[in-house]
Amino acid sequence: MLREIRIRGLGVIDDAVLELSDGLNVVTGETGAGKTMVVSGLGLLLGERSDAGRVRAGADQALVEGVVEVAPDHPAAVRALEAGADVEDVLIMSRSVSAAGRSRAHVGGRTAPVGLLAELGQHLVAVHGQADQWRLQRPEQHRIVLDRFGGEPVAVATKEYADLYDALERAESELATLTAAHRERVQRLDSLTASLEEIERVDPQSGEDESLAAEAERLTHADALRAGAGEAHTALVGDEDPVEGSAPAVLDLVSAARTALGSLTEHDSRLEELDARVRELGVLAADLGGDLASYVADIDVEPGRLDEVNDRRAAVTTLLRKYGDSVDEVLAWSQAAALEAADLAGTDDRISALQQQVDDLTPRLAAAASALSECRASAARTLGERVGEELAHLAMGSARVEVVVRQHEVDDGLRLPDGRTVRRAVHGVDEVEILLAANKGATPRTVAKAASGGELSRVMLALEVVTASGDLPTFVFDEVDAGVGGAAALDVGARLKALAEQAQVIVVTHLAQVAAYADRHLVVHKQDDGQITSSGVAAVSGAEREAELARMLGGVSDSKAALQHARELLRSTAG
Known part of the structure; x- marks a missing residue:
């Protein structure tokens, strides 16, 4: 997981170090202090497109460095080692963007392409922001989310289908190759047979x-x-x-x-x-x-x-x-031709065997596809219900989530036991789509289009809480609580805390009700000398944390009422 992020010369941030802990890390600060720059910096570190406009005014470059604690057998560590990086319990990643727009990346002390940062990021961090396109913008990711939630029943059914799919693909590919070359093969066999008969009639002897x-x-x-x-x-x-x-x-x-x-x-x-x-x-x-x-x-x-x-x-x-130039060469050619002719003559037998194999595998694949679809459909119903329950705690009680599992019917495809002919793929015959009706009476639409920025972040939070399996060690949420207040904000914080039991969570928030659940509270503070505004980051605890929560609650940090409210909030969220 992320242990430390250093940001230098990015936006309003001059030089800041974020020391992160396990569990829930909350980043707060006044409006304009640069909280979002934390997420932007992390995005750069994970391979997002660079923008010279983000470089702080007067700085030569923006630099983001990250220290990731990673096990030797973790996919990110394995990929970094393949790229020649030095990985010893921790993986150091960095990204710089010059004021002229030039971008450089380093992984484990070695210069690396920016694409490598993106590859590693896929194994390390999921970033969810209001303007984030997230994985659910890609339809195939809906299926991945469902399969992850479906657990062992879906995994077993998927493997059975995949094994049959691979076997059928191999048989069909070889059958198509042999069938396509049938005419050429027959012509070649006739030619070889005639030549062998001619040599046999003469029956030449060596020398x-x-x-x-x-x-x-x-x-x-x-x-x-x-x-x-x-x-x-x-x-x-x-x-x-x-x-x-x-x-x-x-x-x-x-x-x-x-x-x-x-x-x-x-x-x-x-x-x-x-x-x-x-x-x-x-x-x-x-x-x-x-x-x-x-x-x-x-x-x-x-x-x-x-x-x-x-x-x-x-x-x-x-x-x-x-x-050949000699009888010995003629005899050698004859031996090779006889072997080739035997192989060609046996091809028809191979075609018959392959056709039989295809005929045997096709209904088995269709049965496995139907079984997988049923497993997914069952998991889809449960996933929709569970996400809906989570959204009810995230100020989206009117929202309705449907996880639709459908098949695309085609004329030339896999014939299912129910008689339908559908398109098949390596992952099955199913197209999975997560639909959201954000309000009562609304027609469910794909989640990426049906939700506003704040709603999308909350839907993603609900999905992550429901499907959390430990596959990704770190989740980042930017303004997940937009448009939420009061008791609903406490529910958002509680859900983030629940997710933090499975993985490291970093949240940028403006709500004290969310920040009160933090295992580590980081405050972005700005300084203004009259000419240049700069920001830094500091961890707060004790009285400093109470003061920050009071500021978030009442706009001032020294109000007795706000401080008392902050203490009560901390007590209510403790444990």
Whole structure:
């Protein structure tokens, strides 16, 4: 909660520090002293639009600083930490506005965008003023107020609906995506199927393109290969029917060389080594001759084999042009295409399953929506009655509050069990509106338009008292008691005191009957040196507080009758 607010150079306030306590904090002061500047300063601290016209005359800037005591797990502390702020039990926020209109914000010792102040403010303070647009100016906030009041029954029904809503949204989204792409999916599947059938007909084998190319090359030059190998064989081992005058074979020449060396090797070891090499040459020549003979025998061409190889190469080449640079790439493409085709073929099954899921979830969502609407309608009746009772204690006894829960019927929506087709949303099918008839016989209208400034503040006070749950730690009311006096003013004070049992409350008031309930009483006092008027803030207690209440009651602070009345007022509101 707010522990301290410092305001400097704002309006008539030169430099003032408001030290706040738990419970009910009341701010009073003479007309023109600057009470409203307290609320204005707080508004700046919470991210409201800056106005250079608020900067005090002669000052360079207006500055508002706030010290907030906040638990480490509070949403405001968590958000501040995310923004890089320093938060250790307290969160320090500040906002400055220069006379030239430039605005700066700091959170936890770090420069921050003004928007961050507004985010934090949503978790920390609700400010209600006569000219305030408040949350109820936004229709969706009416539902939030009702749901907060509805407690666990509404929370349970809301969660059940939300879970079904999310599941149905996901199923419908995926179904719409798959259905929209149906034609493209069918075309793709047909294309993949045709390609896979083509590859299957050819049935290429890994590395086959290379082996076919090698075989075709060999078959094309078979005669030349056979002749060349035969000549080489003859040159090595000789011809079985030699022709007179033909060249001697290699083996014959090697044999002659060995004969020439054979009787001499014992005379020189070097020559013996050379003879061994000649012998090795003969062995190699003989082996090579045998291999050439085998090659010549194998080179015989099967009739029509070359045509078969060329036909096969043509079929494989057709696949290579379409699906890859090699048979291995074609086979890899085929595997991937088969997986994709299986996935596409299974999409129809997925569509059927999703459609079944949508058909199952839709009536369940409709039933959950109806249950949630019933919970809200029950809570709405109680909320209207409770707020009406509170308003009777706030000088609005003739006012009537209705909390209306309705559904918006559409042609294409969620069909409820009662046969109506209504618009659905993540929060349900309900539109909630808080209506107010401020006077007897008046037609109820939305609360933000039906109430005057003072009435709106009191309606908001009644709502806060009735719905208080501790979600927000601080509430601020500016002139909530406008147009109220006498016993009704005491009721306003009592209601503020009741709210202060749930949260910290700061009230700017001109009524002693309200101020008498304060746990901490702050007085805005002004000083005038004849040229410049300035204001400051001081906490009062004891005789000083009695004097302030006397002033508020009778216009003077030293009247014995007013002082006695003030003491009686304090006694009547004590405890």
